[in-house]
Amino acid sequence: MASLSYDLTLAGLSVGSAAALTGIGLVVTYRATGVLNFAHGAIAMVCAYLLRQLTVEWGVPLPLAAAITLLVVAPAIGLVLERAVFRPLAVLGGDPAQTLVASIGVFILLVGGAALMWGQGARADAPTLVSADPWGQLAAAVALVLAVWALTRFTRFGEELRAVVDDRRLAVLAGIDADRVAAAGWAFGSFTAGLTGVLLAPYVRLDPYGMPLLVMEVMAVAVAARMRNLPVAVVVALGIGVAQSQLTRLHPSGWREPLLQAVGANLFVVALLVAALVLPGVGTRDALPRTATARVPTPPGAWIVAVVLFLLPFGFAGSDLTTSVQVPALAVILLSLVVVTGRGGQISLGQAAYAGLGALFTALLTSGRFPGLPELPALPALAVAVLLVAPLGLLTGWPAISRHGLALALATLAVGVGVSRFVFAQPYATSGLTLERPAGFTGDRAYYLLELALLGGALVLVAALRRGRTGRALAAMRDHEAGAAAAGVAVRTLKLAAFVTGAALAALGGGMLGMGLRAFDPGAYDPVRGLLWFAAVVVLGADSLLGALVAAALLVGLDAGARGGVAAAVIGVLAILIGRFPGGPYEALRAATRRLRRRPRLTPLGARVRVALIPAPVPAPAPAPAPAPAPANGAGRPALCPPFPKLSASLEQGMPHSPSGTIAHSGEEGEVLVADGLFLSYGGFAVLRGVSLSVVPGQVTAVVGPNGAGKSSLFHCLAGTVRPDRGRVAFGGRDLTRLPAHARTRAGVARTFQQLAVFPTLTVAENVRVGAEQGRVRDAAAVDRALRLFDLASVRDRPAAGLPTGTLRRVELARALAGDPHVLLLDEPAAGLDTGEVTALARVLRALAADGTALLVVEHDLDLVAGLADTVHVLTAGRIIASGPADEVLDGGAP
Numbered sequence: 049m050a051s052l053s054y055d056l057t058l059a060g061l062s063v064g065s066a067a068a069l070t071g072i073g074l075v076v077t078y079r080a081t082g083v084l085n086f087a088h089g090a091i092a093m094v095c096a097y098l099l100r101q102l103t104v105e106w107g108v109p110l111p112l113a114a115a116i117t118l119l120v121v122a123p124a125i126g127l128v129l130e131r132a133v134f135r136p137l138a139v140l141g142g143d144p145a146q147t148l149v150a151s152i153g154v155f156i157l158l159v160g161g162a163a164l165m166w167g168q169g170a171r172a173d174a175p176t177l178v179s180a181d182p183w184g185q186l187a188a189a190v191a192l193v194l195a196v197w198a199l200t201r202f203t204r205f206g207e208e209l210r211a212v213v214d215d216r217r218l219a220v221l222a223g224i225d226a227d228r229v230a231a232a233g234w235a236f237g238s239f240t241a242g243l244t245g246v247l248l249a250p251y252v253r254l255d256p257y258g259m260p261l262l263v264m265e266v267m268a269v270a271v272a273a274r275m276r277n278l279p280v281a282v283v284v285a286l287g288i289g290v291a292q293s294q295l296t297r298l299h300p301s302g303w304r305e306p307l308l309q310a311v312g313a314n315l316f317v318v319a320l321l322v323a324a325l326v327l328p329g330v331g332t333r334d335a336l337p338r339t340a341t342a343r344v345p346t347p348p349g350a351w352i353v354a355v356v357l358f359l360l361p362f363g364f365a366g367s368d369l370t371t372s373v374q375v376p377a378l379a380v381i382l383l384s385l386v387v388v389t390g391r392g393g394q395i396s397l398g399q400a401a402y403a404g405l406g407a408l409f410t411a412l413l414t415s416g417r418f419p420g421l422p423e424l425p426a427l428p429a430l431a432v433a434v435l436l437v438a439p440l441g442l443l444t445g446w447p448a449i450s451r452h453g454l455a456l457a458l459a460t461l462a463v464g465v466g467v468s469r470f471v472f473a474q475p476y477a478t479s480g481l482t483l484e485r486p487a488g489f490t491g492d493r494a495y496y497l498l499e500l501a502l503l504g505g506a507l508v509l510v511a512a513l514r515r516g517r518t519g520r521a522l523a524a525m526r527d528h529e530a531g532a533a534a535a536g537v538a539v540r541t542l543k544l545a546a547f548v549t550g551a552a553l554a555a556l557g558g559g560m561l562g563m564g565l566r567a568f569d570p571g572a573y574d575p576v577r578g579l580l581w582f583a584a585v586v587v588l589g590a591d592s593l594l595g596a597l598v599a600a601a602l603l604v605g606l607d608a609g610a611r612g613g614v615a616a617a618v619i620g621v622l623a624i625l626i627g628r629f630p631g632g633p634y635e636a637l638r639a640a641t642r643r644l645r646r647r648p649r650l651t652p653l654g655a656r657v658r659v660a661l662i663p664a665p666v667p668a669p670a671p672a673p674a675p676a677p678a679p680a681n682g683a684g685r686p687a688l689c690p691p692f693p694k695l696s697a698s699l700e701q702g703m704p705h706s707p708s709g710t711i712a713h714s715g716e717e718g719e720v721l722v723a724d725g726l727f728l729s730y731g732g733f734a735v736l737r738g739v740s741l742s743v744v745p746g747q748v749t750a751v752v753g754p755n756g757a758g759k760s761s762l763f764h765c766l767a768g769t770v771r772p773d774r775g776r777v778a779f780g781g782r783d784l785t786r787l788p789a790h791a792r793t794r795a796g797v798a799r800t801f802q803q804l805a806v807f808p809t810l811t812v813a814e815n816v817r818v819g820a821e822q823g824r825v826r827d828a829a830a831v832d833r834a835l836r837l838f839d840l841a842s843v844r845d846r847p848a849a850g851l852p853t854g855t856l857r858r859v860e861l862a863r864a865l866a867g868d869p870h871v872l873l874l875d876e877p878a879a880g881l882d883t884g885e886v887t888a889l890a891r892v893l894r895a896l897a898a899d900g901t902a903l904l905v906v907e908h909d910l911d912l913v914a915g916l917a918d919t920v921h922v923l924t925a926g927r928i929i930a931s932g933p934a935d936e937v938l939d940g941g942a943p
């Protein structure tokens with residue numbers, strides 16, 4: 049028994065050492081470059097194939113082949129990736145989301161390339177570099193950790209590495225060559241990937257899909273080490289390796305046995321699920337690449353071409369028609385990503401899991417093997433499967449509430465891998481489950497017709513979700529989550545709804561795909577497919593219905609027309625290039641066509657003649673000119689309609705203003721926002737120490753103070769973005785302390801941001817409409833009023849992206865006002881405005897106060913505060929040290 053335990057421990061140490069190598073490589077690359085290399089497993093697989101090619105196919109001696117693979121090719125792959133893919137992205141601004149998509153692109157490019165070159169089947173003849181004896185592998189892992197530790201501690205390069213890791217920009221300013229450090233990180237990371245690959249290859253399936261995924265599961269080790277602590281990564285890896293092999297000794301009775309077997313065989317997946325879902329998220333807060341969600345104007349006639357293309361298969365026969373059957377099903381799956389990723393802005397790498405569950409449940413329901421449910425005909429079974437899978441969308445929707453960017457990518461990937469291993473890889477799912485097509489639609493042509501009908505329904509649903517109130521709210525959430533919450537959008541609920549809808553659509557598509565194949569094939573819903581589908585949708589325009597259709601046709605068509613792997617390779621290349629297309633792939637295509645079609649160049653004289661002959665275009669008149677628009681410098685006066693009658697009157701009269709707040713209609717009947725004894729600390733450091741104040745209707749209340757005084761923290765407590773440790777926030781007697789940000793907006797307490805929080809992909813009018821639809825009062829007419837009030841009518845149909853800061857500040861204010869708030873919280877509203885714009889802003893704010901609104905302004909510009917505020921509070925070191933009328937407090941030597 050003791051010897052069995054010893055042997056199992058040794059086997060576990062062997063697996064753990066390989067995992068430790070991967071963990072070391074991932075952590076070092078991440079520390080040196082800020083990139084979590086999703087392609088690590090794919091590099092491992094390519095190196096393993098290469099070693100096999102050199103030794104088995106070409107007869108190169110093993111030591112020489114290993115040296116070529118590990119010391120030349122693997123680091124070279126890292127260097128090429130750094131130079132050709134990741135350095136240009138860093139130069140373009142280092143958007144972490146683009147880096148994420150690019151590294152997924154590298155993954156699927158390598159997987160596709162390997163499938164093309166070496167075929168999709170598994171190889172069992174990979175050469176053994178180190179014997180099964182774990183000591184060699186363990187020694188390699190420990191030696192590597194010691195080498196990295198010594199290198200970072202005692203060498204100049206190590207100092208540079210630590211400086212770059214701490215703050216890349218500062219390191220560059222200090223004269224450190226950050227690119228050299230990044231290149232070294234990539235070369236080392238690829239070397240460890242290669243080492244993992246060649247060590248693992250003899251003991252696992254060497255195939256283009258399985259092996260990269262196996263290495264990906266091991267990411268758990270790096271995540272558990274918080275992407276920084278190498279000894280922790282090694283200990284966790286060895287621990288999981290040993291635990292996994294020791295679990296094989298246990299044989300509980302009954303239902304526990306298969307469960308334990310599944311857990312024992314997939315302990316790294318369990319660790320990945322725990323690390324990604326339970327531990328706090330790693331990585332920075334980031335969204336999707338802007339290019340992925342850029343507005344893509346559909347080219348004229350594109351829909352007609354798409355319809356014709358989708359009708360073409362009716363003329364096909366035989367295997368072509370059978371292949372075509374996959375296209376509408378895949379299109380429905382990809383539409384699920386349009387909802388979650390394109391509109392909602394949420395990264396979802398686990399969509400294949402929902403598609404697979406849809407197919408599996410349909411198969412179980414039609415065969416009467418679904419626990420607790422009767423045998424059903426095909427179409428009702430599909431409908432029930434969709435209903436059953438929809439709530440499972442919460443598996444990825446829930447983590448999405450508190451996770452963004454890399455952390456969300458990991459969490460959704462973990463769920464995808466978990467479902468694949470614990471549900472699809474189990475005997476009941478792999479024992480040849482068949483999927484009958486609905487009666488009357490069993491032939492390929494009839495079934496294709498049915499699929500088109502279902503695809504049409506899905507298109508209508510997704511198009512509806514992209515328009516209207518929900519569509520705008522989703523786009524607002526995608527563009528600026530905090531801004532959306534401030535406008536009143538219930539972000540948590542909306543995220544959950546997006547994931548649930550996405551899961552339902554994916555399940556529908558998955559069921560259709562399964563019926564098309566007439567069987568449940570777990571390989572069709574492999575997590576690697578999830579990555580491929582995500583990348584395909586992102587590169588072809590995530591928020592585009594047509595993009596999803598094109599992607600489906602491309603993925604099926606390319607792989608059917610050529611050897612498997614072409615589609616992955618093409619999508620991989622596009623994903624790698626995504627950061628380089630400033631306006632998305634279609635814009636790049638259009639620009640390239642324009643260049644090709646460009647007329648012969650005119651000589652300088654010719655150009656001048658043309659300029660003289662062709663009149664300059666006359667700007668189109670504004671669609672709905674305001675009767676008397678007020679320019680930004682405040683020279684004119686806007687005409688206003690209810691519900692801003694007093695505001696209108698005040699502006700018309702030139703704004704008499706009393707600093708002591710004696711305007712007759714200053715809202716005595718209105719409700720007061722009260723902060724009562726607020727305490728807040730960050731990690732033991734007290735930021736607010738018992739702050740109390742009131743924000744009174746009809747008055748402008750200002751909070752001033754030196755940097756770091758706690759002004760923004762107070763603002764966050766009032767707006768609901770931070771919950772105080774102690775104290776109470778109440779409005780009109782109602783306790784708001786526990787209400788989230790969007791609920792406070794709906795209760796009548798709206799806010800604006802110090803850093804602009806507009807929705808760049810929406811037009812100015814749509815930005816304001818989100819506020820009008822989600823705010824305290826839902827009033828469509830408020831949009832036009834707010835646009836006119838802030839002189840935005842002339843730009844109402846322009847996308848917010850690219851408009852000047854002054855205009856965007858007015859857009860944000862208009863959005864806040866469109867919800868008809870009682871209280872307006874303004875965080876440094878004058879930041880980034882010129883003098884004329886500040887004057888105009890002051891006029892509007894005074895008018896709003898005169899209209900009965902309660903305003904709280906946190907502002908650095910003391911001149912603005914002096915001319916605007918009725919009451920000023922001076923905050924220093926988390927305490928209010930002076931309060932009173934502006935002239936008294938500010939003249940009395942306040943900061």
Ligand SMILES: Nc1ncnc2c1ncn2[C@@H]1O[C@H](COP(=O)(O)OP(=O)(O)OP(=O)(O)O)[C@@H](O)[C@H]1O
Pocket residue numbers: 730735753754755756757758759760761762
């Ligand atoms: N999320 C956070 N975690 C830790 N400390 C924080 C956090 N936010 C703010 N602080 C710290 O709390 C203190 C108060 O910050 P706050 O931003 O509220 O001050 P402020 O008066 O708004 O300053 P400024 O005028 O520079 O914006 C500062 O020392 C700041 O470093």
